[in-house]
Each structure stands twice: as structure tokens, then as C-alpha cells.
Amino acid sequence: MNATAEALDAARTALELFHDVAVDDDGALSFRHGDVPCAVQGMELADGLTVLSLTCVVAWDLPGDISAYVAERAGQGMFGTLGVIRTDRGTDVTLRYAFPADGLKPEPLSTLLMLVVSTASQVRGELLAL
Numbered sequence: 001m002n003a004t005a006e007a008l009d010a011a012r013t014a015l016e017l018f019h020d021v022a023v024d025d026d027g028a029l030s031f032r033h034g035d036v037p038c039a040v041q042g043m044e045l046a047d048g049l050t051v052l053s054l055t056c057v058v059a060w061d062l063p064g065d066i067s068a069y070v071a072e073r074a075g076q077g078m079f080g081t082l083g084v085i086r087t088d089r090g091t092d093v094t095l096r097y098a099f100p101a102d103g104l105k106p107e108p109l110s111t112l113l114m115l116v117v118s119t120a121s122q123v124r125g126e127l128l129a130l
Contacts, residue, residue, distance in 0.1 A: 002044070003044050003048075003050040003102060004027070004042040004043060004044050004050055005027060005042075006050075007042045007050045007052055007101040007102065007104070008027050008028070008029060008040065008042045008052070010101070010104060010105065010106050010109055011029060011040050011042070011052055011101070011109060011113065012029055013106040014106040014107070014109040014110035014113055015029065015031055015040070015110070015113060017106075017110050018033075018110070018114065019031040019032065019033065020032075027042065028040065028041045028042075029041075033056070033117040033118070033120065033121055034121050034124075035121075035124060036056050036057065036058060036117065036120045036121050036124055037056070037057050038054060038055065038056040038057075038117055038120070039054070039055050040052055040053070040054050040055075040113075041053045041055075042101065048102065049100060049102065050100065050101050050102045051098050051099065051100055051101060052098065052099060052101040053096065053097070053098040054080075054096065054097045054098070054113060054116050054117070055094060055095070055096050056080075056094065056095045056096075056116070056117060056120035057092065057093075057094055058082070058093040058094060058095050058120050058123050058124045058127065059091075059092065059093045059123075059124050059127045059128065060089075060090070060092040060093075061087070061089045061090040061091075061092070062090045062091045062092070062093070062127060063090050063091075064091075065091075066084070066091055066093070066127065066130065067084055069126075069127070069130065070082050070084050070093060073123060073126070077119055079097055079112075079115045079116045079119050080095040080096060080097040080116050080119055080120070081095070081096050081097070082094070082095055082123065083095075083096060093123070093127060095116065095119060095120040095123065097116045099112070
């Protein structure tokens with residue numbers, strides 16, 4: 001098993017402690033944390049440097065300009081980068097977090113992943129309350 005597959009397998013094991021996880025044909029993982037859909041992808045950037053990337057779709061089709069809120073909220077978080085995407089239907093917000101994953105065991109990996117997805121859920125709640 002290559003390093004990327006090992007990291008994704010550890011992430012799957014970690015996530016399955018809390019969520020139902022689907023594994024795509026390319027090995028990527030998808031799951032929902034409450035109302036927030038999330039995906040984990042893996043890549044080997046260099047020999048010995050495997051990175052996992054977690055993307056959460058925090059909210060979609062939001063009306064109005066929420067850029068100021070997102071900019072302020074982005075400065076408060078340690079686990080992930082908030083992004084704003086404007087579409088014809090409104091504004092979408094994502095939270096992305098990438099980190100080196102070589103050698104991470106499922107238990108500490110689950111803590112790290114849950115910190116990110118719980119932040120995504122918290123931001124979603126705040127956005128929907130605006």
C-alpha cells in the first residue's frame with residue numbers, strides 16, 4: 001500500500017469513529033458532519049511528504065454579501081481556511097484544511113479532523129443565523 005493510500009485508510013478509520021464514510025473510486029473519502037458535506041483527499045507532494053486535504057462545504061446559495069463576516073471569522077480560526085465563492089444563485093462558503101499525514105495514527109487523526117469539521121459546523125450555524 002502506498003503512502004497516500006495508507007494516510008487515507010487511517011483517515012477513514014478515524015472518521016468512522018463518528019461518521020458513515022464513503023470511499024470513492026480514487027480513494028477519496030466523503031461524509032457529512034451534521035448538515036455539512038465534507039471530503040478528504042490525499043496526495044504525495046514529495047517522497048516522504050503525504051498530505052491530506054479536508055474540504056467542508058459550510059453553506060451554499062447564501063443571499064447578500066457576507067465577505068466581511070467571512071474575513072473576520074477567518075481570523076479567529078486555527079483549523080482551516082474559509083473561502084467564498086460567488087455564483088449566480090448566491091454565495092457559497094467552504095472550509096479547507098491541508099496537513100502532513102505521514103505516520104498519523106487514527107486516534108490523533110480523529111481529533112484533528114473533528115476539530116476542523118466542528119469548526120465548519122459552527123461557522124455554518126453562525127452564517128445561517130445572520
